[in-house]
Amino acid sequence: MSQARKQLAIGDALAQVGAAGLFLFSILAAIPGSLRHVRETLRQIWFVGAMSLVIIMTCGLFVGMVLSLQLYYTLAKFGGTAALGTVVALSLFRELGPVVTALLFAGRAGTSITAEIGLMRATDQLSAMEMMAVDPLAYVVAPRFIAGVVAMPLLACIFNALGILGAHAVGVSWLGLDNGTFWGNMTANVEVWSDLVNGVWKSAAFGAVVALIATFQGYTTPPTSEGVAYATTRTVVSSSITVLALDFVMTAFLM
Amino acid sequence: MNARPDHNPDQPPATDSPAYVRVRGVRTVLGGKTIFDGLDLDIPRGKITAVMGPSGTGKTTLLRHITGQLPVDAGEIRVDGRNLAELSRNQLFELRETIGYLFQNSALLTDFSVFENVAFPLRQHLRLPEEIVRNIVLTRLQAVGLRGAAELMPAELSGGMARRVALARAIVRDPGLMIYDEPFVGLDPIALNQVLKLIRTLNDTLGITSVLVAHEFAAVRRAADWVYLIAGGKVAAQGHPEELAERDSPWTRQFFGGEADGPVPFQYPARDYAADLGFQAGGA
Numbered sequence: 092m093s094q095a096r097k098q099l100a101i102g103d104a105l106a107q108v109g110a111a112g113l114f115l116f117s118i119l120a121a122i123p124g125s126l127r128h129v130r131e132t133l134r135q136i137w138f139v140g141a142m143s144l145v146i147i148m149t150c151g152l153f154v155g156m157v158l159s160l161q162l163y164y165t166l167a168k169f170g171g172t173a174a175l176g177t178v179v180a181l182s183l184f185r186e187l188g189p190v191v192t193a194l195l196f197a198g199r200a201g202t203s204i205t206a207e208i209g210l211m212r213a214t215d216q217l218s219a220m221e222m223m224a225v226d227p228l229a230y231v232v233a234p235r236f237i238a239g240v241v242a243m244p245l246l247a248c249i250f251n252a253l254g255i256l257g258a259h260a261v262g263v264s265w266l267g268l269d270n271g272t273f274w275g276n277m278t279a280n281v282e283v284w285s286d287l288v289n290g291v292w293k294s295a296a297f298g299a300v301v302a303l304i305a306t307f308q309g310y311t312t313p314p315t316s317e318g319v320a321y322a323t324t325r326t327v328v329s330s331s332i333t334v335l336a337l338d339f340v341m342t343a344f345l346m
Numbered sequence: 347m348n349a350r351p352d353h354n355p356d357q358p359p360a361t362d363s364p365a366y367v368r369v370r371g372v373r374t375v376l377g378g379k380t381i382f383d384g385l386d387l388d389i390p391r392g393k394i395t396a397v398m399g400p401s402g403t404g405k406t407t408l409l410r411h412i413t414g415q416l417p418v419d420a421g422e423i424r425v426d427g428r429n430l431a432e433l434s435r436n437q438l439f440e441l442r443e444t445i446g447y448l449f450q451n452s453a454l455l456t457d458f459s460v461f462e463n464v465a466f467p468l469r470q471h472l473r474l475p476e477e478i479v480r481n482i483v484l485t486r487l488q489a490v491g492l493r494g495a496a497e498l499m500p501a502e503l504s505g506g507m508a509r510r511v512a513l514a515r516a517i518v519r520d521p522g523l524m525i526y527d528e529p530f531v532g533l534d535p536i537a538l539n540q541v542l543k544l545i546r547t548l549n550d551t552l553g554i555t556s557v558l559v560a561h562e563f564a565a566v567r568r569a570a571d572w573v574y575l576i577a578g579g580k581v582a583a584q585g586h587p588e589e590l591a592e593r594d595s596p597w598t599r600q601f602f603g604g605e606a607d608g609p610v611p612f613q614y615p616a617r618d619y620a621a622d623l624g625f626q627a628g629g630a
């Protein structure tokens with residue numbers, strides 16, 4: 092890439108960030124109007140949540156199992172395998188639960204939101220709503236945004252629960268750790284507020300980020316099939332980068 | 347709206363004009379291309395006005411201006427006495443509740459059945475008992491001959507059926523202004539005749555003002571009270587359809603006679619044909 096094109100690409104990316112920021116304000120402004128469409132919002136929460144449930148549960152289980160294996164191996168070096176439950180729970184609640192759920196959510200629900208809104212744009216459905224005096228920001232975008240913010244923490248909690256179960260299966264049933272030690276150590280050391288609730292905040296923020304990017308990409312896509320395809324890809328790429336960057340910032344502040 | 351405090355006594359006060367839509371001096375540039383340059387036209391109240399013109403001349407763009415979907419670069423558009431440029435988003439939405447718009451590509455909501463598509467404007471704006479919604483929707487579907495298709499999804503419709511569903515949806519709230527963007531495209535002669543009659547009936551019995559964009563002059567002739575022929579960014583000719591067809595101007599001769607050569611270029615502006623095909627000027 093030549094210098095000029097590199098600068099152009101960076102300028103483009105910055106312009107996108109700015110436009111997405113403005114889009115966030117228009118979504119927030121449309122939320123009061125979307126209260127009229129409560130049913131649509133509930134439908135989206137159900138839809139977005141149910142859509143991602145299977146993949147979240149499966150991945151949660153496997154992540155918990157792998158985590159258990161790896162940490163057991165590490166802890167055994169220090170003779171601290173009794174702490175396995177605690178370490179697994181802390182890693183999941185504070186970090187892996189919110190982040191991995193957000194990445195999966197972007198791939199599963201985010202892409203589908205982008206493609207759906209993009210196709211509505213391409214087939215004039217959004218203009219048709221405007222012509223029927225229905226604000227597409229309030230009827231289409233805001234419900235999906237709210238759905239992302241509400242569904243993500245729930246999904247992250249499910250991910251965590253399945254992760255712990257997976258860790259328990261490996262640690263206790265397979266590697267032979269004592270069941271009482273596993274749970275006892277965990278409940279003694281994991282704080283509800285500083286560990287669990289922090290993770291919930293994080294995942295709500297990630298849900299907002301993924302839903303914002305997904306709706307923004309769909310809403311502003313060029314009305315062609317290529318445009319929609321490209322926007323879908325961009326949703327995954329931008330959400331992943333933003334989630335990981337935001338994760339660092341939030342962790343630094345929430346520690 | 348008429349009683350402006352800064353009214354200039356030297357000019358006659360704006361009277362309640364019979365025009366439902368008034369377009370004055372509109373200039374539009376899209377993607378570097380001038381679409382309109384000084385477009386003036388009136389859509390008279392209670393009449394069917396046809397807008398014709400070559401493909402790509404800006405008919406859909408004009409309809410998007412009239413409904414406030416696309417702002418003009420210069421000039422003024424008044425709909426029912428209100429200047430679109432001065433309306434807030436809420437006022438624009440209020441105005442749109444009185445406008446029925448048939449999209450060129452139907453634009454049905456793919457998530458909803460035919461019935462729910464037609465019911466959508468009712469459900470969004472009025473709290474009507476389910477029974478009444480059902481009655482209104484079914485009468486509209488009956489009028490376009492698709493009552494039996496109420497439970498189908500848009501993906502299960504043919505293009506012509508989708509257009510008729512879109513038509514039923516556009517008229518479901520008894521609009522004061524109906525805008526049809528190519529309602530006859532993809533219709534077989536029977537459906538075309540029915541839709542034509544429907545447009546006429548809506549106009550005759552309910553007094554709906556209609557704007558009709560269409561290419562089928564035979565149909566326009568039977569429906570429209572007035573025809574605007576738009577070409578080159580302006581109104582190239584206007585008149586009663588019968589009279590316009592007879593008129594001997596280069597525009598009308600070419601447009602209604604279907605000749606490729608004339609004031610309306612058939613070709614989209616392009617490089618020299620021979621050069622584009624790789625031949626040297628003068629030939630080898």
Ligand SMILES: Nc1ncnc2c1ncn2[C@@H]1O[C@H](COP(=O)(O)OP(=O)(O)OP(=O)(O)O)[C@@H](O)[C@H]1O
Nearest residue numbers: 376377381399400401402403404405406407408450
């Ligand atoms: N968003 C846009 N950006 C740039 N140019 C546009 C845009 N929309 C329309 N145009 C151009 O404006 C012109 C008029 O388009 P419009 O859709 O109004 O034509 P039309 O008269 O409705 O044609 P048709 O009879 O084929 O439907 C076309 O030349 C088109 O290329």
Ligand SMILES: [Mg+2]
Nearest residue numbers: 405406450527
């Ligand atoms: Mg058109």
